[in-house]
Amino acid sequence: MAPDRDIEIELRLLIEAIYLKYNYDFRDYSGASFKRRVRHALQQFNCNTITALQERIMHEPSAFMQLLQYLTIPVSEMFRDPSYYLALRQQVVPLLKTYPSVKVWVAGCSTGEEVYSLAILLKEEGLLERSIIYATDINPRSLEKAERGIFSLENIRTYTENYQKAGGQRAFSDYYTAAYEGALFDKSLRENVTFADHSLATDSVFSETQLVSCRNVLIYFNKALQDRAFGLFHESLCHRGFLGLGSKESLDFSSYAKRFEPLVKSERIFRKA
Amino acid sequence: MNTGTLDSLLLSRASALEAVVIGASAGGVQALLQIFAGLGADYRLPIVTVLHLPDDRRSQLAEVFQQRLGVRVKEADDKESLQGGTLYFAASGYHLLIENDRSFSLSREEPLHFSRPSIDVLFESAADVYGPALMGVLLTGANEDGAQGIATIKQLGGLTVVQDPADAQVPTMPEAALALGPADFVLPIPGIQALLAELNKSQC
Numbered sequence: 001m002a003p004d005r006d007i008e009i010e011l012r013l014l015i016e017a018i019y020l021k022y023n024y025d026f027r028d029y030s031g032a033s034f035k036r037r038v039r040h041a042l043q044q045f046n047c048n049t050i051t052a053l054q055e056r057i058m059h060e061p062s063a064f065m066q067l068l069q070y071l072t073i074p075v076s077e078m079f080r081d082p083s084y085y086l087a088l089r090q091q092v093v094p095l096l097k098t099y100p101s102v103k104v105w106v107a108g109c110s111t112g113e114e115v116y117s118l119a120i121l122l123k124e125e126g127l128l129e130r131s132i133i134y135a136t137d138i139n140p141r142s143l144e145k146a147e148r149g150i151f152s153l154e155n156i157r158t159y160t161e162n163y164q165k166a167g168g169q170r171a172f173s174d175y176y177t178a179a180y181e182g183a184l185f186d187k188s189l190r191e192n193v194t195f196a197d198h199s200l201a202t203d204s205v206f207s208e209t210q211l212v213s214c215r216n217v218l219i220y221f222n223k224a225l226q227d228r229a230f231g232l233f234h235e236s237l238c239h240r241g242f243l244g245l246g247s248k249e250s251l252d253f254s255s256y257a258k259r260f261e262p263l264v265k266s267e268r269i270f271r272k273a
Numbered sequence: 274m275n276t277g278t279l280d281s282l283l284l285s286r287a288s289a290l291e292a293v294v295i296g297a298s299a300g301g302v303q304a305l306l307q308i309f310a311g312l313g314a315d316y317r318l319p320i321v322t323v324l325h326l327p328d329d330r331r332s333q334l335a336e337v338f339q340q341r342l343g344v345r346v347k348e349a350d351d352k353e354s355l356q357g358g359t360l361y362f363a364a365s366g367y368h369l370l371i372e373n374d375r376s377f378s379l380s381r382e383e384p385l386h387f388s389r390p391s392i393d394v395l396f397e398s399a400a401d402v403y404g405p406a407l408m409g410v411l412l413t414g415a416n417e418d419g420a421q422g423i424a425t426i427k428q429l430g431g432l433t434v435v436q437d438p439a440d441a442q443v444p445t446m447p448e449a450a451l452a453l454g455p456a457d458f459v460l461p462i463p464g465i466q467a468l469l470a471e472l473n474k475s476q477c
C-alpha cells in the first residue's frame with residue numbers, strides 16, 4: 001500500500017480533475033466513505049493507483065460515467081423506514097391539504113423508490129392530482145431508471161411489508177404489473193413528477209415548495225456542504241414548509257438548526273420556523 | 274497471560290493512543306459487558322464499537338449498556354466529534370466511519386460480509402485517521418468481518434488485540450483475523466478487560 005499521504009494527494013487531484021472536467025463537485029463530501037468508494041472503484045477498473053484512474057477518466061468520458069456509479073451510492077428502497085411515511089401521512093399530509101396545490105422536492109432521489117412511495121401516499125390521500133413532485137439527483141443513470149419505474153421483483157415482498165407498515169390503504173399490487181423485467185409501476189404515479197439533474201453542491205433553488213424530502217444524501221456531505229443544502233431547502237420552502245431527512249440525519253450540527261423546528265422528532269421531520 | 278511483556282509494550286505505546294475500536298458479533302453482548310465492566314466516566318479514550326445484531330434489536334443497544342456501565346454510552350451520530358470517556362455504538366443499518374477531523378460519518382453503502390454496520394469499514398477508516406494512535410480489538414463472532422480491518426490497523430502501525438479463539442463463544446472471527454497475521458495481544462476476556470483498564474492508568 002502506498003504511504004497514506006500519497007493517497008490523500010492523489011484523491012485531491014482526482015476530485016479536482018472531476019470538478020474541472022465534468023463539473024461534479026465532490027470537494028466537500030465526507031472523506032472517509034469517499035475514499036472507500038474510490039478504492040473499491042480501483043479494483044473494478046483494474047487500476048493500481050488513483051492517478052491511473054484519473055488518467056482513465058480524463059480521457060474517457062464513459063469511464064467517468066461508470067465511476068460515477070461507484071461514487072454516488074445508488075441504493076434505495078420503497079417505503080424505507082415505514083414510520084417516516086406513516087408520520088408524513090398522519091402529521092404532514094393534513095396540513096398539506098390546506099394548500100390549493102402542493103409542490104414536493106425529493107432531493108437525491110436516486111433510482112426513484114422514494115418518489116414512487118411518496119406518489120402512492122399522496123394518491124391515497126387524494127393529493128397527487130394537485131401536486132407536482134420534483135425528483136432530482138446528480139446521477140443521470142439513476143434518473144433514467146427512476147423515470148422508467150421498473151423495480152426488481154425480488155424486493156417486492158419487503159416493499160409490500162413496508163407499504164403496509166407505512167399505513168398503506170390498498171393492496172400494494174394495485175400499483176404495479178409484474179412483468180419479465182420486473183414490477184412496472186403505474187404510469188399515473190409519475191404523471192406529475194419531473195425528473196431533473198440537479199446538484200445540491202453546485203446548483204441553486206428552482207422552485208418554491210411545501211415539502212422537501214432529502215434522505216440519506218446529507219450523510220455523504222461534510223458540515224459545510226450540509227449547510228449549503230440546508231440553505232437551499234430553507235430558501236425553497238414556503239413559510240412553515242416541511243423538511244424530512246433520513247433516519248440518522250439531523251440539523252444538530254448545522255447553522256440552520258434554529259431556523260427549523262422539529263415536527264416529528266423521532267422521524268426527523270422538521271418545519272420551517 | 275504474560276503481564277511482563279504486556280506492561281512493557283503497553284507502556285511504550287499506550288500514552289500515544291487516541292482511540293479504541295472494537296468489533297464483535299455472535300456472543301458479543303456478553304463479551305462486551307465483561308470487558309467494559311470496570312470503565313468509569315474518567316476513561317480518557319473514546320471507544321467505538323460495532324456489534325452485529327439483527328436490525329430490530331440494535332436500536333436499544335446504547336440504553337442497555339448505559340444501564341450497566343459507568344462510562345457514558347451513546348449511539349454515534351453523523352458529524353459528531355469523538356470524545357474521551359465515551360463508548361459509542363454504531364447505529365443499525367448504517368456503516369460507521371471516522372473522518373480526518375475525528376468526527377463520525379455514516380453511510381448506507383452495501384453491506385460487507387452481510388453486515389451493515391461492518392467492522393472492517395469502521396476499522397479501516399479509523400486506521401487511516403489514527404495510524405499508530407489506534408488500538409483495535411476483535412472479539413467472538415461467526416463470520417469474517419473485522420479480520421481485514423485488524424490487518425489494516427496493524428499495517429498502519431496500530432496496536433491489535435484478538436480474543437483468544439479458545440475463549441471465544443464463537444471462534445470464527447478471531448480465527449479469521451489470526452489467519453491473516455499475528456496480533457500484538459491474543460487474550461481471553463479477563464485479559465482484555467485488564468488491558469483496557471491498564472491503558473487508562475498509563476495515560477494519567
Ligand SMILES: C[S@@+](CC[C@H](N)C(=O)[O-])C[C@H]1O[C@@H](n2cnc3c(N)ncnc32)[C@H](O)[C@@H]1O
Pocket residue numbers: 072073074075076077080107108109110111113114136137138139142198199200201202214215216217220246381
Ligand atoms: C443513498 S442514495 C439515497 C436515495 C433515496 N433518497 C433514499 O433515501 O432511499 C444517495 C443519492 O444522493 C445522490 N447525490 C449525491 N450527491 C448529490 C448532490 N450533490 N446533489 C444531489 N444528489 C446527490 C446520489 O446520486 C444518490 O442517488
